[in-house]
Amino acid sequence: MKKFLWRYFCITAGCLIASTSINLFLVPHHLLSGGVSGLAIIFYFLFGFPIGLQIIIMNIPLVAIAYKLLGKEYAITTIYGTILFSVAVDATQFLAKMNPLDDPLLACITGGIISGVGSGLIFRFNGSAGGLDIVAAVVRKYYSFNFGVVSFAINLVIMMIAATFFGLKLAVLTLISMFVSANLTDKVVEGFNRKKTLFIISYNTEKITEAILKEVGRGATILRGEGAFTRQEKRIIFVVVSLTQIAKIKLLVQDVDPHAFMIVQDAAEVMGRGFTLPGTKYIS
Known part of the structure; x- marks a missing residue:
């Protein structure tokens, strides 16, 4: 029950934050947002129609599609997010x-940041405020299209309309805002607590693992592999660490085995004991 309430609380907060960014930073400077909201803002500037009311009306056929193709639970969440977002706008x-x-310029960047945080909260808790979110879900489920391409095409049409009615400058500023918003949305959805994953291939895995345990205080997982050319069995060390621990591990590995092969990759979000759960900091 707590998780349910927390989920809808965060979706609500995301809708309120995203709606605030529209009225506080975008509308005063004739800037737009993407998707259905962008179309609603265009009609608001041209005819004075309420933005939120337009968003609800435009989303009615999309919600019907979501109910038919994506199921009742998704449709209910979408209806909640759409109505709340529209009313909040x-x-x-x-x-x-x-x-x-x-x-x-400052308004478009700030508006993009705040909008991205709001949208990220909605998506992080599996919510939806309608519009292109529904199109994305349908595309992912039934078609092989890349939704990024579809979304870009739709927003490109909106930008062309904006450039026609409001000038190229405002259209470009809107694109900047949308770019900032999309990146912040990804950051919030993936999490800011980024870590690094390391794959270390060496014939001295025991010494390297012991050094990591003692000197860095991180656990490691031993994977078994085989060299494609030599067909020799290899042991691969897999470890997840913070950014500040990378340099120390590199030095440890070089001291033990200067010929070790090491790969360092980004980890968008790490969950579990030692990172998001209380207890020992060893992960395996």
Whole structure:
């Protein structure tokens, strides 16, 4: 029950944050967002239609598709997020009068950051605010299309419309805002607690593992492999560490086996004992 309430609390917070970014930073400078929200903002600038009300209306056919193709649970979550986001956009419309940033470039960057944080919270807890989120889910489930390409094509059309009505400058600023928002969304979804994974191939795995345990305080997993050319059995050390521990492990490995083969990779998010759970810091 706590997880359920926490999930919907975070989705709610994400919707409120994302809606605030629209009225506080985008609308005052005639900037747009992507997808359905971007279309709604265009019609708001042209005809004065409420942005939130438009978002609900435009999402009705998309939610119907989600219910039919993606299931009841996804549709219910989408309806909740869509209605909340739409209501929040219209409820915070008064913020557009504040215009805290006079510089359009700063406004587009700040708006993109805040929008990305809000969207990231929604996606991190498997929520949806409708629009292109539904299209993405359908594309992932039924088609082999790359959704990034589909999303880019849709937003490109929106930007062309924006350039036609509001000028190329505002269209470019909108693209900057969308780029910043997309990157922040990924960061929030993946997590900021980034680690490094190491694969170490050596004939002295016992000494290297012992050094990592004692000197770095991290556990390691021994994987078994075979050389493609020599057909010799090899033991591979797999270990997850923080960024600050990389240099120390490199020195330890070089001291034990200067000929060791080591690969360092990014880990977007690490969960489990030693990283997100209390207890020993050894991971295996």
